[in-house]
Amino acid sequence: MRIILLGAPGAGKGTVAKLLSDHDGSVQISTGDILRKAVKDGTELGAEAKGFMDRGDLVPDSLIMRIMEMRLQEPDCEKGFILDGFPRTIPQAEALKALLEKLNIILDFVVNLEVPKAVILDRLTTRRTCSNPECQEIYNIKSNPPTDDGKCTKCGSPVIQRDDETEEAILNRLETYNEKTAPLIGFYKGEKLLKSFESLSSMETVNEIKKHLG
Numbered sequence: 001m002r003i004i005l006l007g008a009p010g011a012g013k014g015t016v017a018k019l020l021s022d023h024d025g026s027v028q029i030s031t032g033d034i035l036r037k038a039v040k041d042g043t044e045l046g047a048e049a050k051g052f053m054d055r056g057d058l059v060p061d062s063l064i065m066r067i068m069e070m071r072l073q074e075p076d077c078e079k080g081f082i083l084d085g086f087p088r089t090i091p092q093a094e095a096l097k098a099l100l101e102k103l104n105i106i107l108d109f110v111v112n113l114e115v116p117k118a119v120i121l122d123r124l125t126t127r128r129t130c131s132n133p134e135c136q137e138i139y140n141i142k143s144n145p146p147t148d149d150g151k152c153t154k155c156g157s158p159v160i161q162r163d164d165e166t167e168e169a170i171l172n173r174l175e176t177y178n179e180k181t182a183p184l185i186g187f188y189k190g191e192k193l194l195k196s197f198e199s200l201s202s203m204e205t206v207n208e209i210k211k212h213l214g
């Protein structure tokens with residue numbers, strides 16, 4: 001499959017992307033994961049991105065497009081991909097359109113995950129993430145907690161609250177989403193690629209998406 005996942009922070013893009021990737025081997029491409037790994041590895045790219053990320057601001061479009069232009073040409077993308085957290089702005093969506101045309105890639109569709117704001121806020125403040133950049137398993141202190149001593153059940157690394165998961169950064173991320181990313185819904189409607197899924201569980205959403213893939 002070749003799809004884009006759209007949705008506010010906390011809408012469940014990461015979880016849905018992982019389940020879809022397990023389904024048919026399409027690779028999950030999360031710009032957030034790529035950037036966090038770059039920060040952790042101390043690369044030049046990471047140093048450039050860190051300040052924006054910690055504040056909950058978007059990283060500049062030019063930097064994101066540099067990453068994605070290379071990423072989409074890696075061999076593992078040939079069997080399909082699930083874009084999680086990209087594109088995030090109209091300029092990114094336009095640059096992606098041109099890039100896909102250049103690479104002769106056709107998208108199946110764009111999935112819009114619609115989740116009520118109260119649910120999103122509750123999820124984000126209770127969310128924890130495995131600190132191992134190779135793992136990054138997502139936990140929730142209420143519904144899906146790590147071990148009693150706060151370790152990842154998959155890899156044993158400490159499970160932490162991300163720097164951008166303080167209340168202030170969360171509110172900023174939601175504002176940024178409304179201002180910069182929500183307009184993509186109209187963009188992809190215009191492209192006749194949009195399919196919306198209203199506040200379903202991740203499992204139900206994945207089943208619906210599979211039906212549409214035919």
Ligand code: ADP
Pocket residue numbers: 008009010031032033035052053054056057058059060061064084085086087088089092164173
């Ligand atoms: P979220 O949980 O907010 O969806 P992500 O893991 O997708 O978070 O991204 C974390 C941070 O990485 C964002 O707040 C932003 O600073 C940066 N980032 C990720 N993807 C993009 C993108 N496509 N464009 C600009 N910034 C991005």
Ligand code: ZN
Pocket residue numbers: 130131132135136137152153154155156157
């Ligand atoms: Zn882990």
